[in-house]
Amino acid sequence: MxxxxxxxxxxxxxxxxxxxxxxxxxxxxxxxxxxxxxxxxxxxxxxxxxxxxxxxxxxxxxxxxxxxxxxxxxxxxxxxxxxxxxxxxxxxxxxxxxxxxxxxxxxxxxEGYTPGIDSPTPSLLNAFVSEVRRNGRVSEPHFLLGFKLRRQGFALEKLMPIGLSLLRNGRLNFEIESIESTEDIKKIFDSLEDKS
Structure with missing residues (x-):
């Protein structure tokens, strides 16, 4: 049955x-x-x-x-x-x-498992690495913006009301903080890419 x-x-x-x-x-x-x-x-x-x-x-x-x-x-x-x-x-x-x-x-x-092909993980990882490579640290607004652009293209317009509300209330800061010597970070990334 x-x-x-x-x-x-x-x-x-x-x-x-x-x-x-x-x-x-x-x-x-x-x-x-x-x-x-x-x-x-x-x-x-x-x-x-x-x-x-x-x-x-x-x-x-x-x-x-x-x-x-x-x-x-x-x-x-x-x-x-x-x-x-x-x-x-x-x-x-x-x-x-x-x-x-x-x-x-x-x-x-x-054990060789990987997240599914439709996983946002690669986009998230790429946005994170890109942010660290550029600034030596992660700026949350730029990181999330980079992730959303990689994942959803220009479907960000749906998030604009939330973003504007956060901006009006002083909860969203677009100031990019970076470490003093971003060149050192870039050298580390370059040396890792050379090894792979």
Whole structure:
């Protein structure tokens, strides 16, 4: 009898990695705390990048606890984590989700997983590297503008009302801060590119 669920969407128990949380905890002990997650969703609600993630932080924790290793390690969520620690600040269980994301990134890289082709990760990475290369540090407005332009082209007009409101209220600063010697940073990038 068919359940109506497409066969490719069915996950067999044999495909799950039961000791997945233990594996993460062996890399970083803070990962063992995800067993204490009450799935309240505050981490996802406070995450500034959850809209771009294929799984919210809450979903990643739930999938990890369930042993869905392939789905978790091929997710773009760990790669998009900004390590802002908003999730930790609001988490009633004080789970260090950003640290778990570091572990997941490390493990996915070691095991050859990459985020999907439609992932915003490459655009985000390119905008970040471009900003650091140019100024030696990241200016958030320029970084986000660079990311949005790479990802969505000129669809930024939808964000203009928000941007204008932030600008009027003094919450958006377009002043670019840079380090004293950006030439040193450029030399580092050039030497890394020469090696690859």
């Amino acid at each position: 068919s359940s109506g669920v497409p066969e490719e969407d069915v996950v067999r128990e044999s495909e799950l990695e039961k000791g997945f949380v233990d594996k993460l905890a062996s890399i970083d002990s803070s990962a063992s705390k995800i067993r204490e997650c009450i799935q309240c969703g505050l981490c996802s609600a406070t995450c500034p990048l959850s809209n771009y993630m294929d799984h919210t932080p809450r979903e990643i924790i739930n999938l990890t606890r369930g042993g869905f290793k392939n789905e978790v390690l091929s997710s773009n969520t760990p790669w998009l984590c900004a390590s802002c620690y908003s999730c930790l600040v609001d988490c009633p269980q004080k789970i260090e989700i950003s640290e778990v994301m570091y572990v997941l990134k490390r493990l996915s890289a070691e």
